[in-house]
Amino acid sequence: MERRKDWYEHPEYYEAIFGTDTVREADFLQELSRRFGTGGNQWLEPACGAGRLVEEAARRGLKVAGYDLSEAMLAHARKRLTPAERRRVKLSQARMEDFFDPALEGRVDLAHTLVSTFRYLDSEKAAVEHLTGTRRLLKPDGIYVLGFHLTDYARSGPEHERWVGQVGADKVVCNTHEGLPEQRLRRSPMRNRLRVTGPDKDWLIETTWYFRTYDEAQVKRLFRKSGLRVTATFDFDYDLDSPVGRGSPRLDRVFVLKPDTSSKA
Ligand SMILES: C[S@@+](CC[C@H](N)C(=O)[O-])C[C@H]1O[C@@H](n2cnc3c(N)ncnc32)[C@H](O)[C@@H]1O
Incomplete structure (x- = not known):
């Protein structure tokens, strides 16, 4: 991979x-x-x-x-x-x-x-x-x-969403996590993972950032x-x-x- x-x-x-x-x-x-x-x-x-x-x-x-x-x-x-x-x-x-x-x-x-x-x-x-x-x-x-x-600053667990897509012969699975909000800093840690698999491809594209x-x-x-x-x-x-x-x-x-x-x- x-x-x-x-x-x-x-x-x-x-x-x-x-x-x-x-x-x-x-x-x-x-x-x-x-x-x-x-x-x-x-x-x-x-x-x-x-x-x-x-x-x-x-x-x-x-x-x-x-x-x-x-x-x-x-x-x-x-x-x-x-x-x-x-x-x-x-x-x-x-x-x-x-x-x-x-x-x-x-x-x-x-x-x-x-x-x-x-x-x-x-x-x-x-x-x-x-x-x-x-x-x-x-x-x-x-x-x-x-x-x-x-x-919701009172949230007690992370949030997770998953989607599946297709580009030609490549399958794309997307998982996005929003971690617990840091209320004082006014931000949530975010992570996105795109797993792309196809005939000549096996990629994991991982992106992390903060959302206000x-x-x-x-x-x-x-x-x-x-x-x-x-x-x-x-x-x-x-x-x-x-x-x-x-x-x-x-x-x-x-x-x-x-x-x-x-x-x-
Ligand atoms: C989730 S995508 C949305 C793209 C498009 N509006 C759509 O609906 O498909 C977020 C986009 O925001 C851009 N972006 C992030 N921070 C930015 C900033 N401070 N100024 C301009 N563009 C920014 C990224 O490069 C990315 O293309």
């Missing part, structure tokens, strides 16, 4: 696992934009990764700006676009903490960051910088759709501080007819955020 590090250096295997919900997510985002935003055609995807949602949005005729830290993920994103889609897409290498494009200022109809990617921002300062920076790019009626898991943690009160404070207000909340079922009610025990949340015009942030 060959050991490798960093799943984002292997976009095709990452997407075999996380690319399966793309059409449903794009449907959900478009409907959110119609109901809560402008329904307009300029989208932005911070940390767009290997571009599964960039491609899907461009296929639907939308204009998309996407950026990511990882050049390997961006290369995969560029490669997958047709020439016509490429004309509607602008991709760049940048960080969530400080991305800014003057051509997009006040012009974005919908920004989105799903699948807990926001939790890579490892401090309050970084999170506020990202949120205020993204708010600046939104139209006054634009929305930022942010999907991530809240943390938020409970309900912490996230509300953060949004307020960043000049954003929550317009609606859903969960990872992406069902527009089932918004998350007050005091829901579910921790997977999709926040629909709008610029708060009364905020001085």
Whole structure:
């Protein structure tokens, strides 16, 4: 077995696992934009990764700006676009903490960051910088759709999820562990193992990192501080007819955020 590090250096295997919900997510985002935003055609995807949602949005005729830290993920994103889609897409290498494009200022109809990617921002300062920076790019009626898991600090055991995917002849088994949250440091230790087996392959790609943690009160404070207000909340079922009610025990949340015009942030 060959050991490798960093799943984002292997976009095709990452997407075999996380690319399966793309059409449903794009449907959900478009409907959110119609109901809560402008329904307009300029989208932005911070940390767009290997571009599964960039491609899907461009296929639907939308204009998309996407950026990511990882050049390997961006290369995969560029490669997958047709020439016509490429004309509607602008991709760049940048960080969530400080991305800014003057051509997009006040012009974005919908920004989105799903699948807990926001939790890579490892401090309050970084999170506020990202949120205020993204708010600046939104139209006054634009929305930022942010999907991530809240943390139950009283949890007493680790969490584990397992998925199976396929890339050509290669089978991909993905195991993700979230360890116990370290409440004082506001982080959870994460570990992802991708086991890839095929005719000439037996790889274990192991990635470890920390995700920042938020409970309900912490996230509300953060949004307020960043000049954003929550317009609606859903969960990872992406069902527009089932918004998350007050005091829901579910921790997977999709926040629909709008610029708060009364905020001085
Ligand atoms: C879980 S993937 C999500 C990719 C894509 N949004 C999707 O839904 O498939 C997380 C991505 O975040 C990127 N990333 C992590 N920290 C980042 C940062 N500080 N700024 C920009 N990108 C970052 C990684 O390179 C990776 O491509």
